[in-house]
Amino acid sequence: VLVGQLRDHLAAGWRLAGHQDDAEALLGALTVEHRLQPFNPDYFPVDPASSRLFTYAHEWRIADDRPAAGSSLAAPARDEPLTLADLAGFLRDPVKTFFQQRLRVDFGIDDPASDDHEPFDLDGLQKWELWHELIAAQAEALHDGSSREDALAAGLERIRRRGELAARAFADVMSDELAGPMADMFERYAAGLARWPLAAAHDEEVRHGHAGLRIDDRLHDLRHAADAQRGRVVLETSDAVKNGKYQRHTLVKHWVAHLAAHLAGGPLTTLIVSKAGDVTLEPLSIDTARAHLDAILDAWLDGQTRPLPLAVKTAFGWLADISGGSRNSAPTIYAGDGYALAGEVESSPYLQRAWPDYAALTASGEFAHLAETLLRPLYEATFARSGRAPVRRRRTRHDA
Numbered sequence: 001v002l003v004g005q006l007r008d009h010l011a012a013g014w015r016l017a018g019h020q021d022d023a024e025a026l027l028g029a030l031t032v033e034h035r036l037q038p039f040n041p042d043y044f045p046v047d048p049a050s051s052r053l054f055t056y057a058h059e060w061r062i063a064d065d066r067p068a069a070g071s072s073l074a075a076p077a078r079d080e081p082l083t084l085a086d087l088a089g090f091l092r093d094p095v096k097t098f099f100q101q102r103l104r105v106d107f108g109i110d111d112p113a114s115d116d117h118e119p120f121d122l123d124g125l126q127k128w129e130l131w132h133e134l135i136a137a138q139a140e141a142l143h144d145g146s147s148r149e150d151a152l153a154a155g156l157e158r159i160r161r162r163g164e165l166a167a168r169a170f171a172d173v174m175s176d177e178l179a180g181p182m183a184d185m186f187e188r189y190a191a192g193l194a195r196w197p198l199a200a201a202h203d204e205e206v207r208h209g210h211a212g213l214r215i216d217d218r219l220h221d222l223r224h225a226a227d228a229q230r231g232r233v234v235l236e237t238s239d240a241v242k243n244g245k246y247q248r249h250t251l252v253k254h255w256v257a258h259l260a261a262h263l264a265g266g267p268l269t270t271l272i273v274s275k276a277g278d279v280t281l282e283p284l285s286i287d288t289a290r291a292h293l294d295a296i297l298d299a300w301l302d303g304q305t306r307p308l309p310l311a312v313k314t315a316f317g318w319l320a321d322i323s324g325g326s327r328n329s330a331p332t333i334y335a336g337d338g339y340a341l342a343g344e345v346e347s348s349p350y351l352q353r354a355w356p357d358y359a360a361l362t363a364s365g366e367f368a369h370l371a372e373t374l375l376r377p378l379y380e381a382t383f384a385r386s387g388r389a390p391v392r393r394r395r396t397r398h399d400a
Contacts, residue, residue, distance in 0.1 A: 032052050032053065034053065035053070072305040072306040073102065073304075073305045073306065074305065075301060075304065075305055076102065076304050076305075078212075078213065081213075081214040081215060081216035081217075082213060082214065082215050082216075082297075082300070083215070083216070083217045084206065084215070084217045084219075084253075084256050084257055084260055085217075085253070086300075087215070087256050087296055087297070087300060088252055088253035088256040088257070089253075090296075090299075090300050090303060091252050091255075091256060091296055091299075091312070091374060092249065092252045092253065092312055093312065093348070093350070094299070094303045094307070094308040094310050095307045095308065095310070095311070095348070095350045095351055095354050095355070096348065096350040097303060097304075098303055098304065098306065098307045098308070098350075098354075099307070099350050099353070099354075101304065102304050102305075107349035107350060107353070126164070127177075127178070128237055128238065130159055130164065130178055131178065131181075131237050131275065132237040133155060133159070134152060134155045134156070134159075134178060134179075134182065135182075135185075135235050135237055137151045137152070137154070137155045138151045138152055138155075138182065138186060139189075139235055142186070142189075142190075148182075148186055152179060152182055156175045156178065156179060159178075160175070181275035181276070182275075185235075185273060185274070185275050188273050188278055189233065189235060189273045192231075192233040192271045192273055192278075193223070193233055195225065195231060195233075195271070196223035196224055196225045196229070196230070196231035196233065197223070197225065197226070198223060198224040198225070198226070199222075199223055200222040200223060200224065203218040203219060203220045203222075204218065204219045204220075204222055204261065204264045204265050205217075205218055205264060206218065206219055206260045206261070206263065206264045207264075208260070208263050208290075208293065210293075210294045210297045210298075211294070211297055211298055211301055212301075213297050213300070213301060215260065215293075215297075217260070219232070219257060219260065219261050219264060221233060221234050222261070222265070222268070229268075229269070230261075230265065230266060230267065230268035230269070231268055231269045231270070231271065232257075232258075232261060232268055232269070232270045232271070233270075233271045233273065234254060234257075234270065234271070234272055234273070235273050235274075236250060236251075236254070236272050236273065236274040237274075237275075238250040238274065239274050239275055239276040239277070240272050240274035240276065240277055240278070240279045241274065241276045241277030241278075241279070242276060246279060246382045248312075248316045248375075248378060248379060248382060249312045249313050249316065250274075251272065251279060251281075251378060251382065252312065252378065254270060254272050254279075254281065255281065255377075255378045255381070256293075256296065257270070258270045258281045258289075259284075259289045259290075259292050259293045259296075260293060262283075262284055262286055262289035262290075263286065263289060263290060263293065266286070267283035267284060267285070267286070267289075268283055269281065269282060269283055279382055281381050281382070282381065292377050295373055295374060296374060299370065299373070299374055307350075307354040307355075308366070308370060309354075309355055309361050309362070309364060309366050309367045309370065310367060310370040310371065310374070311334060311344050311345070311348075311351055311355070311361060312375065313333055313334075313344045314330050314333045314334040314344050314358070314361070315330075315367070315370070315371035315375050316371075316375060316379060317329045317330040317332075317333040317334075318330035318367075318368070318371055319371055319372075319375065319376055319379045320379075323379075330358070331358045334357075334358045334361065335357060335358055345357070345358075
């Protein structure tokens with residue numbers, strides 16, 4: 001306030017002395033009109049020395065510096081080892097990984113909806129979170145020799161007490177929806193455990209080095225059959241199958257673990273059990289598994305220097321297109337159809353920043369190379385002649 005008053009007094013004095021032009025120049029020299037928005041482009045001129053505007057919001061400064069095509073940062077020096085979750089997170093979303101890990105930019109937006117409301121329905125994310133909680137509780141009960149049904153009932157009651165379901169009869173409807181897939185899912189899970197009835201005595205250590213990078217992690221859920229065949233049975237909260245088709249983007253983390261398990265203890269089969277169906281990843285040769293894992297490590301290193309032009313859902317659609325499974329579906333998967341289907345780019349501010357449309361994503365031709373190198377092995381591992389996954393029908397409470 002004092003600075004503003006001093007400025008006004010000085011300008012008034014110059015005007016009284018007949019120096020109107022000088023007064024305006026003085027006001028201009030003393031005044032900076034801020035935009036009051038940390039993300040305003042005026043705060044980030046090409047030549048900072050030419051502008052009097054400045055900001056301390058460094059995260060917006062980084063976010064504004066969209067990496068130009070062909071540009072890259074220096075390769076990072078990484079002393080600590082990578083985990084399988086690190087690699088899986090990268091392969092699932094390399095552009096997001098670059099922004100968050102290398103640029104330290106997080107475009108996550110808090111949900112503006114108020115928590116002080118009465119829920120009458122659960123959105124997709126809420127259902128996933130509650131299913132995840134219920135599945136984990138039932139799996140723990142099974143491995144402890146307790147009743148799965150009791151664990152499910154206790155979990156539903158716990159969720160109800162937290163106020164995450166509607167009141168009275170609405171809560172019963174929601175509980176039925178959450179519990180609906182569980183009996184069939186855990187029947188298939190029990191069948192998978194019986195296929196490899198002997199649980200491993202301890203977790204398996206995964207240690208592998210390539211291109212100056214190291215993987216150091218542990219794998220659990222490993223099992224053996226009487227003939228020493230190895231298997232891994234895992235529960236997946238998201239649908240591994242939808243409308244009779246594999247949802248390969250949900251399998252990426254299991255694929256990375258599948259490859260790593262080969263290097264840790266030899267070939268094995270991975271059975272992924274989801275609410276809507278099962279997926280089996282068959283054994284590979286050790287050399288093949290190592291080559292696939294090394295390709296992911298090479299891409300991780302490259303993906304720390306620049307945003308890689310790869311969107312996983314779109315890439316799997318593109319692989320299906322060129323394999324004859326569909327017709328030009330990749331552009332629609334990426335951009336949406338403008339009506340019922342939301343595009344992959346619409347759900348990711350990171351993709352919007354780096355590759356705003358399908359043409360930009362594929363312009364360099366690298367998209368196709370990355371899809372072939374990193375994702376075709378998983379595509380082929382889950383490929384059925386019909387292009388559809390075998391799905392067991394779920395039983396409901398209305399079944400006889």
